[in-house]
Amino acid sequence: MPVIAFRDLSISSKSFVLLELLVFMSSLLVAISANQLIGIVDFTLPPNNVLFIYALVFALTSQLTCLALGLYNSKLRENFRGLFRRILLAIAIAFSIVTLVNPLYGDFALPIELLALSSLIALVLMLVLRYGAHRVDFFGFHKRKVLIIGAGQRASIIEKRMRRDVDRQSFKVHAYVQMEGDSADGIERETKIRLDGSLVSYALDNEIDEIVVASDERRNNLPVDELFACKIRGIEVTEILDFIERETGQIAVNLIYPSWVIYSNGFTSTNYLRNTLDWLFNAAIAFVLLLITWPVMLITAIIIKLDDGFSAPIFYRQERVGVDGHPFYIIKFRSMRVDAEKHGAQWASKNDDRTTRIGNFIRKYRIDELPQIYNVMRGDMGFVGPRPERPEFVQNLVKSIPYYNERHNVKPGLAGWAQLKYPYGATEADALEKLKYDLYYIKHRSFFLDLLILIRTVEIVVFGKGR
Missing domain, CATH: 3.40.50.720 (NAD(P)-binding Rossmann-like Domain)
Known part of the structure; x- marks a missing residue:
């Protein structure tokens, strides 16, 4: 969805978001009411104000996981089977999160059986609601x-x-x-x-x-x-x-004229304080991500060795263009043959025959990007920003695409608005399309936009949309 703020959504979109909020809240309250009538599990009923807070937390957590799995993307092109898969996974993740939060309520903590029943009710109601919206094109109103x-x-x-x-x-x-x-x-x-x-x-x-x-x-x-x-x-x-x-959610580069850039809102310059806070924020997330993903990285390193032989390198370093055009070296898990660029630098393409067997898998689920946590900690990159390109490509793109150099006014990132909105790029025409989204990000970038991109990136990782 190109617009970010809730207030900017159409009336139908706002109604749909609020309706699902009520559905999730009702699911928990219905489960508790059913337990009072049937007696599924014995527990002390919390006060009404605590129940309301718990229902709200349950609802917001569920909607956050729905957002992360693309269910609030208004341009989501899925059949109902695809929607079912996303909803099921979103509810399962939300159930896991709420279960972890539940002990924090102390004496008012709910039995896990009730949380499971609430999730089951939410799943059924969401499927019914989404099926109806899918059939009548709810987002087309107003x-x-x-x-x-x-x-x-x-x-x-x-x-x-x-x-x-x-x-x-x-x-x-x-x-x-x-x-x-x-x-x-x-x-x-x-x-x-x-x-x-x-x-x-x-x-x-x-x-x-x-x-x-x-x-x-x-x-x-x-x-x-x-x-x-x-x-x-x-x-x-x-x-x-x-x-x-x-x-x-993009800026039409071919229509831009300088006065529009000068007088339009956005494109605000960064300052030292913001840069410092950005680094602290990114470094903190990088450290947490490292603690979570080190087993995955260790297993990946072992498999690469087993697949290509113990003499083959696990990582590869590649020069990229960073903020203000300064070069730096990114570190990634090697997903291509050692001699992949014996004929010089070239664009990676879909179904590239240079990719190794394990390389196809780790590229699909973005595992090859994990070593770039090191680049984030160094300050070369952030978690969110335009993807850095190679100097060999940048030299040509700057000459042929107007305003291409403007993407180097911000720090490059692991995830980006262009990666969410444009599936894959391996040509100069693709670079132009991605630039339109990169300029939109540069114009509107904020903490909340970065957070939205990080949440939405979960969809790419979970459903293997990376390459």
């Missing part, structure tokens, strides 16, 4: 009606890149208004109109909620007075760059 000013190349990005229903869950395009200077090879399939009368009257008569300015030629060509009048009457007026950014 769409904004949008009028696009322009029908040329700039406007065609909406038609070409946001053509599926899943890309237009919060809006529907009423029409594209043809303007002087628009490219002839713009909008091809959708409705184009020419306005002979007032833009204000047309917008009010057709109940337009938002006007997006996307004309190719803007100088002395926009109906500024009419747009101002629309704004006064409560119709939202949005620039095409801001519209794409809001709806897709």
Whole structure:
């Protein structure tokens, strides 16, 4: 979901999140009520205020695991079997977490049988709710009606890149208004109109909620007075760059002009205090992750040796470009043959025949990235940020892709917004697509966005979406 704050969600999305919150809370309360009637297990009933807090903790924990497994991704493309698998795993993880937290309630701790019953009830109710939402397209309600000013190349990005229903869950395009200077090879399939009368009257008569300015030629060509009048009457007026950014979670690099970057919100510069706090935060997480994953890393090292022979190296070091363009060396588990780059640096590709047998597995589940904990502790990387690229590739990408160098204004990371939103990249065209998401992250980066990315990365690891 490109928008982050709860207040920015559509009415239907907010309703769905709150409805599931009530479902999870009700699951615990129903389980306790059933126990009082049937007598499944004997325990002292806590006061109502404690029960409410426990139900809220149970609900929020369950929703957090649902978020981590992609169940609140509005563009999730899964059949119901896929949804069932995610819901089952989310409920199981939430049950494990709540069971660990339960002893902290002391005398008011609930029997584990009741927690298990609550999770079972939550699972059944969630499946029913999600099945209904899956069938009726719940997220399609309350769409904004949008009028696009322009029908040329700039406007065609909406038609070409946001053509599926899943890309237009919060809006529907009423029409594209043809303007002087628009490219002839713009909008091809959708409705184009020419306005002979007032833009204000047309917008009010057709109940337009938002006007997006996307004309190719803007100088002395926009109906500024009419747009101002629309704004006064409560119709939202949005620039095409801001519209794409809001709806897709990326910045359209090919549409950027310097004044937009200068005057738009975001892209705030870092300072010494923030850098210090970032390092402390990342180093602390790295240390905890090291304590948790060292057995996995030890087993991986042993298997690599057994697979490739005891003379083969376990790790490999590779130069990458870091913050402000400074090079550094990342450390990863070796997932390719020792002679993988005997012909020079090259992009890794899907189903790359240079990958070893164990390499396929550790790349799929991101195990090969674990040694980069060392890079995080050194301060070369953070846990969240644009993925660092190799200098050989960066030299060419900076020349061919506008604003590519801007991604080096922040520290690179193990996980990133581009990795969540764009599945895999092995070409220059893929690098352009990922840059759009990287610039969005740089513009909006915050502690909460970083936290969201880390939580959502769990989905990639659990379901083996890495390469």
